[in-house]
Amino acid sequence: MTAIIILENCKLTDIVTVSKKAAGTGGSRLGLKTNDKISINDLMYGLLLVSGNDTAVALAEYAAGSVENFVKMMNQKAKDLNLKDTNFITPHGLDSEEHYTTAFELALITDYALQNNKFAQIVNTKNYIVNINGTPKALSNTNELLGNLNGVNGVKTGFTNEANRCLVTSVKRDSMNIITVVLGADTKKFRTSDSVKLIEYAYSNFKNVPIKDMINNKYKQWEADCKNSIVLNKGINRNVETILEEYDKEFITIRNTEENDIRIKIENEVYLEAPVQKNYIIGKIKLFVNNDEKLVVNILNKEDIKRMNVLDFYISLITNNWKTMCEL
Numbered sequence: 001m002t003a004i005i006i007l008e009n010c011k012l013t014d015i016v017t018v019s020k021k022a023a024g025t026g027g028s029r030l031g032l033k034t035n036d037k038i039s040i041n042d043l044m045y046g047l048l049l050v051s052g053n054d055t056a057v058a059l060a061e062y063a064a065g066s067v068e069n070f071v072k073m074m075n076q077k078a079k080d081l082n083l084k085d086t087n088f089i090t091p092h093g094l095d096s097e098e099h100y101t102t103a104f105e106l107a108l109i110t111d112y113a114l115q116n117n118k119f120a121q122i123v124n125t126k127n128y129i130v131n132i133n134g135t136p137k138a139l140s141n142t143n144e145l146l147g148n149l150n151g152v153n154g155v156k157t158g159f160t161n162e163a164n165r166c167l168v169t170s171v172k173r174d175s176m177n178i179i180t181v182v183l184g185a186d187t188k189k190f191r192t193s194d195s196v197k198l199i200e201y202a203y204s205n206f207k208n209v210p211i212k213d214m215i216n217n218k219y220k221q222w223e224a225d226c227k228n229s230i231v232l233n234k235g236i237n238r239n240v241e242t243i244l245e246e247y248d249k250e251f252i253t254i255r256n257t258e259e260n261d262i263r264i265k266i267e268n269e270v271y272l273e274a275p276v277q278k279n280y281i282i283g284k285i286k287l288f289v290n291n292d293e294k295l296v297v298n299i300l301n302k303e304d305i306k307r308m309n310v311l312d313f314y315i316s317l318i319t320n321n322w323k324t325m326c327e328l
Helices: 002-009 040-049 053-064 067-080 103-113 117-123 188-205 212-225 256-261 310-319
Strands: 015-017 037-039 127-132 135-140 152-160 164-173 176-185 206-210 231-233 242-244 251-255 262-268 271-273 281-289 292-301
Touching: 002 040, 002 053, 002 067, 002 103, 002 117, 015 040, 015 053, 037 040, 037 127, 040 053, 040 117, 040 127, 040 135, 053 067, 103 152, 103 164, 103 176, 117 152, 164 188, 176 188, 176 206, 188 206, 206 212, 206 256, 212 242, 212 262, 212 281, 212 292, 242 281, 251 256, 251 281, 256 262
Parallel strands: 231 271
Antiparallel strands: 015 037, 127 135, 152 164, 164 176, 206 251, 242 292, 262 281, 281 292
């Protein structure tokens, strides 16, 4: 979360002067000293590669003027992300009774963070050289799976006396991305082995299924069989012209045993009264797996449909052909 706040509010090229408070922060450290000068970019590598608690405080003070103000930004972001079981007291995560999250919400935070290209780049970096007062210092990522397990591209190790050994891992194999979270492991060895077990379980039991062709084919079938059955009352046009809402999702992730349980259903209006605005939702394409709704794509009215005037109405009475209803 500290990384998210910095990346969304600061320039990476800015130079930070390290305070006495930041330099005196305990636990895992980058090794900053009072009045050291270092870029935000390099502080970010110190934060995410070696869990620098001193870098976290230095970044917080620079971004918000104080740790207390920075924590407010962290908790506001947690609220924006609809996190219900997360609360921050510090920017570094050292043990505090009121500083907590869950494995699931930590995964949600990670998923959000990985959408930032710079964050994704940093956590996928094995080794990096930072400059403190112009002096180079080599860093090595503490993530033991990075570079040692197929597809691992991040994210972060953690340890405190109360939390024990923790590891959040991001993996991409073929088209499927996953995030695993292990908290409270007694040793680094258990943290590693449990993470590997979760990752291999996911890739052995789940797969991505392409859905764009399925949805587009169902839409074309609906256009051919049912679109013209929508009654358009008092419209200057006789028929409704539709387009499919743009959507980015190309795959759904399912259990290997669920491929035959994918079902697509179309629900649409059967009666419309003009005027009808452009992009009005005419219907919805819903994709289900085992009756669990996975995706909804809207069917939209392509252009504005104007209401008939009196002359248009009388012409329509003469030429109108009644339509029958149709349902897929």
